[in-house]
Amino acid sequence: MQKSQAFLPKEKPRKTHKKLTTEGILGIPYYIVLIGLIVIPILMMILYSFQREGTSVFIISFTFEHYTRFLSERQFVELTIESLYLAGIATLVTLMIGYPMAYLISRSKPRTQLLMILLINAPMWINMLLRTRALQQVFEMLAPNLLGSNIGIIIGMTYIFLPFMILPIYAVLSKIDPSYFESAADLGANKFQTITKVIIPLSLSGILSGIMMVFLPAATTLVIPKYLGNNRYLIGNLIENAMIQQGRFGYGSAIAIVLSVIIMGFVYLIKKVDRFQGVNVDEDL
Amino acid sequence: MSMKTSNLFGKGFIIIVFTLTYLPILSLVIFSFNSGRSLVRWSGFSLEWYVKLFQSREIMTAVFITFLVAIISTAISTVIGTFAAISLTKTKKALREISLSANNIPIVNPEIVTAIAFFVLFGAFAIERGMLTMILAHIAFSTPYVVITVYPKVRNLDPNLAHAAHDLGATPFQALYKVILPQIKIGIIAGAAIAFTMSFDDFVISYFAVSGSAIKNISIYLYTLKRGVEPTINALSTLIILVIGTKIAYDYIRSGKKHTEE
Numbered sequence: 001m002q003k004s005q006a007f008l009p010k011e012k013p014r015k016t017h018k019k020l021t022t023e024g025i026l027g028i029p030y031y032i033v034l035i036g037l038i039v040i041p042i043l044m045m046i047l048y049s050f051q052r053e054g055t056s057v058f059i060i061s062f063t064f065e066h067y068t069r070f071l072s073e074r075q076f077v078e079l080t081i082e083s084l085y086l087a088g089i090a091t092l093v094t095l096m097i098g099y100p101m102a103y104l105i106s107r108s109k110p111r112t113q114l115l116m117i118l119l120i121n122a123p124m125w126i127n128m129l130l131r132t133r134a135l136q137q138v139f140e141m142l143a144p145n146l147l148g149s150n151i152g153i154i155i156g157m158t159y160i161f162l163p164f165m166i167l168p169i170y171a172v173l174s175k176i177d178p179s180y181f182e183s184a185a186d187l188g189a190n191k192f193q194t195i196t197k198v199i200i201p202l203s204l205s206g207i208l209s210g211i212m213m214v215f216l217p218a219a220t221t222l223v224i225p226k227y228l229g230n231n232r233y234l235i236g237n238l239i240e241n242a243m244i245q246q247g248r249f250g251y252g253s254a255i256a257i258v259l260s261v262i263i264m265g266f267v268y269l270i271k272k273v274d275r276f277q278g279v280n281v282d283e284d285l
Numbered sequence: 286m287s288m289k290t291s292n293l294f295g296k297g298f299i300i301i302v303f304t305l306t307y308l309p310i311l312s313l314v315i316f317s318f319n320s321g322r323s324l325v326r327w328s329g330f331s332l333e334w335y336v337k338l339f340q341s342r343e344i345m346t347a348v349f350i351t352f353l354v355a356i357i358s359t360a361i362s363t364v365i366g367t368f369a370a371i372s373l374t375k376t377k378k379a380l381r382e383i384s385l386s387a388n389n390i391p392i393v394n395p396e397i398v399t400a401i402a403f404f405v406l407f408g409a410f411a412i413e414r415g416m417l418t419m420i421l422a423h424i425a426f427s428t429p430y431v432v433i434t435v436y437p438k439v440r441n442l443d444p445n446l447a448h449a450a451h452d453l454g455a456t457p458f459q460a461l462y463k464v465i466l467p468q469i470k471i472g473i474i475a476g477a478a479i480a481f482t483m484s485f486d487d488f489v490i491s492y493f494a495v496s497g498s499a500i501k502n503i504s505i506y507l508y509t510l511k512r513g514v515e516p517t518i519n520a521l522s523t524l525i526i527l528v529i530g531t532k533i534a535y536d537y538i539r540s541g542k543k544h545t546e547e
Binding site for chain 1: 295298299302303305306307308309310312313316324325364365366368369371372373375376384387388389390391393394395396397398401402403404405406408409421422424425428429432457461482485486488489492493496497503504507508518522525526529530533536537540541
């Protein structure tokens with residue numbers, strides 16, 4: 001294709017141009033969605049986050065106050081630290097449960113693997129509020145004093161977000177060539193060494209994806225503190241209150257921008273680790 | 286010997302994790318059949334809460350809205366996403382990479398960020414929040430999933446197929462409809478399934494997208510329930526779980542058949 005294009009400069013451009021229009025038309029609704037509903041909202045958030053409160057976004061009145069609030073407003077700072085702390089522990093717990101799970105699944109027979117992945121996927125198809133309420137019901141039955149406590153919230157986050165840790169790690173582990181394990185053994189590594197020196201480094205991108213998919217969603221959840229925290233407030237509820245009850249656009253926008261920047265850092269890190277391993281199958285060649 | 290004990294240990298671990306995962310769901314199902322109001326103490330079997338569920342106008346409206354939004358947004362985002370995937374394989378590399386990066390934004394962002402983005406968008410342009418804004422929001426977060434599901438399938442297609450169709454006299458529309466779409470059918474169905482479940486289960490984004498209006502999907506109804514929880518919700522959950530369970534069993538059995546055929 002490429003070569004013939006070089007040899008036939010006169011005929012080819014007309015044809016590609018014609019092709020572009022047919023396929024270009026197919027892409028138009030998508031670009032409208034992409035620009036109108038994904039890119040523009042982000043630009044609006046950036047504008048609002050630098051906008052003095054109470055003014056329309058179309059009148060420029062620049063301020064940093066929404067960002068300095070991250071350091072100055074006591075309730076905000078305390079809730080942020082508390083949310084990040086709870087979500088951090090929950091992420092660690094999901095990793096400690098999720099990694100061995102993903103490993104064990106990836107080492108079982110193909111048919112068993114499929115069944116177990118379906119069983120891990122299944123709860124995610126059930127509404128998250130229903131699952132959280134189910135857990136609340138079990139707490140009420142077995143350990144009512146956990147409701148409202150930090151441990152109760154951490155258990156809730158672990159329960160809800162565990163599949164998001166298992167699945168990306170499993171995706172990476174199941175792609176590792178089994179001959180690596182044999183080579184490690186042949187070269188004299190014991191089982192523990194094989195895991196720490198071979199398997200974990202190879203699955204680093206899966207671990208990072210899992211952390212990304214658990215940590216921030218757990219930190220910003222509205223549902224878990226409501227049902228398992230006896231209506232306790234975490235950062236998600238603060239955002240909800242500021243935006244929906246009080247309509248403070250700048251406040252919520254600034255938080256969203258900061259969260260997005262953290263996520264971009266994660267995505268960058270995952271890409272870097274992935275490239276280093278050379279297992280990134282999605283890249284165009 | 287040590288291999289066997291570690292195997293046993295592994296199996297035990299898997300069983301514990303699955304038991305803990307499904308225990309709350311099981312208790313939810315069991316207490317939907319409780320004759321009493323309690324969700325903790327069993328007082329006998331009854332179908333009372335199922336009757337109450339179908340009599341509750343509020344719940345039935347929420348169920349109807351959830352289905353309506355899921356069906357409309359899935360249909361639209363599947364069409365847009367599929368066409369986009371086909372178009373993307375033919376566009377210039379730079380544009381394709383920018384598009385796919387933008388496409389990833391709603392996928393990797395925590396839901397609350399996407400929710401705030403829509404809240405700000407509808408607020409800034411003074412668009413009245415309600416059914417329409419909810420559908421728009423759902424199309425926007427579902428389409429990227431359809432694209433990433435269908436795009437790899439299109440990329441794996443033999444590019445000569447479209448040329449062959451063209452040479453044999455097919456119009457571009459015929460080539461698309463008769464040659465390309467049947468080849469990527471599995472990807473389209475998978476993309477639509479993801480879009481549907483994402484829409485059906487969504488809470489945070491919908492909640493922000495309709496705030497201030499009376500429109501409620503199942504999640505918003507549950508979240509804004511003022512009076513204490515009722516077993517009617519358990520009955521509703523049980524029905525949803527039943528549908529999902531059937532689908533999973535069906536998937537598993539079907540994959541088993543495929544397995545033996547090979």
